[in-house]
Amino acid sequence: MLTVDLTTGALIYLFSALGFIGALWLYYDLRDKNLYEAERKKVTFYCVKCERLYTGRHGSETAACPRCKFENARLRF
Ligand SMILES: [Zn+2]
Numbered sequence: 001m002l003t004v005d006l007t008t009g010a011l012i013y014l015f016s017a018l019g020f021i022g023a024l025w026l027y028y029d030l031r032d033k034n035l036y037e038a039e040r041k042k043v044t045f046y047c048v049k050c051e052r053l054y055t056g057r058h059g060s061e062t063a064a065c066p067r068c069k070f071e072n073a074r075l076r077f
Pocket residue numbers: 047048049050051052065066067068069070
């Protein structure tokens with residue numbers, strides 16, 4: 001009886017540990033993906049007036065320079 005309980009206990013412990021690691025792994029994987037997606041969705045702009053690189057919202061074709069407020073078109077690579 002005691003052996004069965006020990007085995008069950010060990011199995012529960014093993015599975016909860018695995019579940020915990022799996023949850024952590026999923027959490028960090030999703031977090032990195034979101035960070036990457038947010039970074040990828042940003043559009044790069046280059047100010048022709050003060051030669052400064054800055055990022056704007058995804059989908060925007062123009063954005064004002066944070067330093068001189070000059071409207072620049074998005075960079076295309
Ligand atoms: Zn500027």
